[in-house]
Amino acid sequence: MHITFRSAAYLSTALAVCWPAVSVAQEFDWRAHEGETITFLANSNPLGQLIVANADEFRELTGINLVVDSYQEQQMRQRLMTVMNARSNEVDIFMTLPSREGMQFASAGWYADISDFIENNVSPDYDAQGFGPALMEAATFDGALTGVPLNIEGPLLYYRTDVFEECGLEAPATLDALVDAAASLSDCTDLTPFASRGLAPAVPYTFAGFLRNMGGEYMHDGQSALCAPEAQQALTLYSDLLRDYGPPGVVNYSFQQLTALYRAGRSAMSFQSSNEFGPIMEGGVRLEDTAIIPLPEGPGGSHPTVIGWSLAISSHSSNPDAAWYFLQWATGPEMQARLALEGIAPPREAIAESEDYRAWLSESEVRQQWHDALTVLANTGSSEIGYPIVANPESREYIGQAVADLLLGNGTVEEACARADTALNALIARD
Amino acid sequence: MRVENNQRRQMAMMSLPALVFTVSMIAFPFIYTIWMSFQTYSSTGQITGWGGGNYRRMIDDAQFWNGIWITFYLYALSLVMQLVLGTGLALLLFRAKRLPGILRSLFISPFLMPPVVAGMMWLVILDPSLGAANWILTSLGLPPSDWLASPMMVVPTLAIIDTWQWTPYVALIVLGGLQSLPPSVYEAAEIDGASRRAVFFRITLPLLLPTLVTAMVLRSVDLLRFFDLIYITTQGGPSNHSMTLNIYGFRQGFEFFQLGYASALMVTLSVMVLGAVIALNRLRAGVEW
Incomplete structure (x- = not known):
């Protein structure tokens, strides 16, 4: 999928009105899937490594048994392809690069539609609209929301x-x-x-x-x-x-x-x-x-x-509800704020403006330059x-x-x- | 009569698990691959057609012919080096009977290493900018090499790495052969005053031929399917100069979703491997003594 990020910014404003309001379930319970098991297929790039390094926190928070299957980028896709072609439920949730494979995976029917989850089953502090509708629209194929952004990079x-x-x-x-x-x-x-x-x-x-x-x-x-x-x-x-x-x-x-x-x-x-x-x-x-x-x-x-990795739920997952909990945790404001302090540019604007992140940037001139350059990419990139x-x-x-x-x-x-x-x-x- | 029938039934029952295993684990995947090779797939992995299109595509595909050339070039180069050096190493180990155990273990250690680890290690050693190989060359006043990044050097370099890893394996097979040679022949040669060179070329080598052909069969199967080391180090590059048929088929199937075409390539490769094994087995029968 091609998205020019300058046009995405304009689109954000227009779509803000149209994007369905996210209803926060008052009774949301992080322990709702305690004891269940899900498998996360991760890319062992710095982003994936950092998520995996924090995975124990997710296990403690939810009681979900998270199994991590981590590979280098190409091997990760090959593993995914084997699993998906076999219509296997071995992978519940995986990292994906929509700019590369979004159209292909969506056409093949590999992504689960998570629109219903994001509208009806979010934790109170998730802030689904914090990504801006344009980024979410970029992850939408034929009306189905296929993933949630993890970062921006270029x-x-x-x-x-x-x-x-x-x-x-x-x-x-x-x-x-x-x-x-x-x-x-x-x-x-x-x-x-x-x-x-x-x-x-x-x-x-x-x-x-x-x-x-x-x-x-x-x-x-x-x-x-x-x-x-x-x-x-x-x-x-x-x-x-x-x-x-x-x-x-x-x-x-x-x-x-x-x-x-x-x-x-x-x-x-x-x-x-x-x-x-x-x-x-x-x-x-x-x-x-x-x-x-x-x-x-x-x-x-x-x-x-400029591109970004996303998290997507497999259409063959036998436990998409628990996988959605992991997706929420990994793409939530708290986790993304932590990743930002490790050099992973956040897709949420609010984090880029947060005090901790600003303080981290100000510690070194080159960090600020890195952030400024990424801002240029986000505003003018393709x-x-x-x-x-x-x-x-x-x-x-x-x-x-x-x-x-x-x-x-x-x-x-x-x-x-x-x-x-x-x-x-x-x-x-x-x- | 009844006893015989019972025995037959029992034998059939006892061999049934092996038969089921063979059919399910070997025959079924192979037949399924042949079936897939007659299907055409879209870029999203959906079946779009049926027929011999994949085999016709192969004939017109320059990369397929390049893959065959690279496969056999790498095969021949590696096999010759491994047989020559393996025999040399085996003779060394055979004569140095008092070689300390640790040295013997050191000699055979490379083939105990997983190919992925060996590939990563050599990738670091051969890095043209940061690797030890070029540092050694330049320290000796020799020009540096691009090794795996050079179209001319990539196949010889891969052959050298594979030879480093698998020569000890060939040496162990040959050493077994050397230890089983009849001492009486050597005693007769000694009485006749034969030179060491004559003993090697007229006695040892001819008697070792069945062992060497066995080593050739074992290494041929591996070398024609050469994959892991190339995948770790070059992925078929630079510019397809190490793109063996196996790597090409893998990339078509697992990176580009062309499962039918990849299956056709793999069926072709399997036929080649089978052909090589049959030919070498016939050769082996001809050199038995």
């Missing part, structure tokens, strides 16, 4: 202030300035000047912002548009930056390698997920010498990428990382393949984009 440019100062550089304000800065850094320092994702299926997360800022788009008139001049320029810019100024072996780089490289002080700029803020700052060294900004604007303006089609996950493979071809010198940009367009048009037709 790629941000982390850079070393000490190295920039040594080399007499300013923070890049445009994509041209970003290239110039990388070139200057390669002359001035031994550090890798610029690092970003190069692993084919992971590339679109970081590449999509370059594409839009260069004025490109994935699809035009129902056809793949990677060979449009603006898209070709974006492909060239992204791959040149990584090939000329990136780390060796960048074609295998995803978020783990980027975090390890930057945290070890081996890269001067890293275009990396906002969710990696916590792991990058572990140990505190990078807190002192890092600044964070959104991706600089290009000829097409500034259209950064969630279109892959093609806006049901086969969105497969489309990402072909986008990444075009970049990988250029990184490895497999032909010209015209050849790489033509190969990708052929595969993508076939995919669009199949979709």
Whole structure:
């Protein structure tokens, strides 16, 4: 599902009137499902890890026996697919990325409709309207509410202030300035000047912002548009930056390698997920010498990428009521306030304004910069990382393949984009 | 007559659990996969058609042929290295009879390690920027390598990792073979004054052939289905240069919901593995002594 977050903000106001009022059940009892068992399929990213780390609190609060099944992102989806295709009740609740798989999972009927739960069975302090109707609308497919947001995130440019100062550089304000800065850094320092994702299926997360800022788009008139001049320029810019100024072996780089490289002080700029803020700052060294900004604007303006993970209940769950309790706990204001203090950007506006969060941000300049950059993403960003089609996950493979071809010198940009367009048009037709 | 019938009935009853297990755990999944390979699925996993379309698609799919090439390239490279080094290691262990137990354990420890752990360990060692491998190369004045990120190096690197892990297993099989060779042949060779080289090439190697073919069969089944190490380290990259048929089929099925096409790929791979095992078993029958 494609949602532009600026339009989402406008939509919020309009939908505030339309979104059904949430009736808080006066008799809501957290112990209503005591002794029951549910299974949570978690992604072992920082967000999932933090939820799992706090899970004992949920067990104590509800008496529900929570079983956690935690995997890395791709393995988590493979596990989910096996379970769902078998129509098994082995998973009751799972983490999902609507911008990637929302349309696909909703079409396959994997999400339970939780509209009734959120209207009739919420704890008094849940504040379902705290997300804003636009975010909830983004999780609604064919009138069914499929999930509740856990966070907002997007790629941000982390850079070393000490190295920039040594080399007499300013923070890049445009994509041209970003290239110039990388070139200057390669002359001035031994550090890798610029690092970003190069692993084919992971590339679109970081590449999509370059594409839009260069004025490109994935699809035009129902056809793949990677060979449009603006898209070709974006492909060239992204791959040149990584090939000329990136780390060796960048074609295998995803978020783990980027975090390890930057945290070890081996890269001067890293275009990396906002969710990696916590792991990058572990140990505190990078807190002192890092600044964070959104991706600089290009000829097409500034259209950064912003997405969010959600929690959804399986349509095959045999215990959706207890699963709904876990969903409420994990997406409730108290839990999300706690996650915010660990570097997980909150989807609830009230938390972003809370005193504790403000105090946490004020402890370090880079935290405030991280928050400010995420605010820009939330206000101006787009969630279109892959093609806006049901086969969105497969489309990402072909986008990444075009970049990988250029990184490895497999032909010209015209050849790489033509190969990708052929595969993508076939995919669009199949979709 | 009645006693015989009773015996037969008892034998049938006793072998029934094994038969049920074989049918339910081996035959059923395989037949079900063949059935799925004739179905076409949409991007949401819904069945949209029936027929031989998946097999026709395979013939026109460049990635399928690339997968076959990578599968056999990796297979041949790994198998040759593992047989040569495994035999060498077995000879070393055979001659060094007084080797301390801890050293023997150290030699065989890699294949006791789960492939996922081995993959993660090598991923860290071979990281072009932060890994120990390039640090060692540059410390010796040699140029660094991109290892798993290089289209040229990725398959040899995977073969080296697999060889590191599975050579001790081959060595143990060969060591068993060496220990069962008849000493009288060696005594006769010694009396005739045969050189060590002649003893190895004219006596040891020919007598070891059945053992080596057994090791080849066992390793061939694993190598043609090579999956875990590639999945952990490269996922078929960079740019499909390590995309074996197994990895390709897995990604089609579990990442892109193309269950019919993935099944067709896996049926094809199974036929190849079966063919290789039958061929090697025939070879084994020919070298028995």
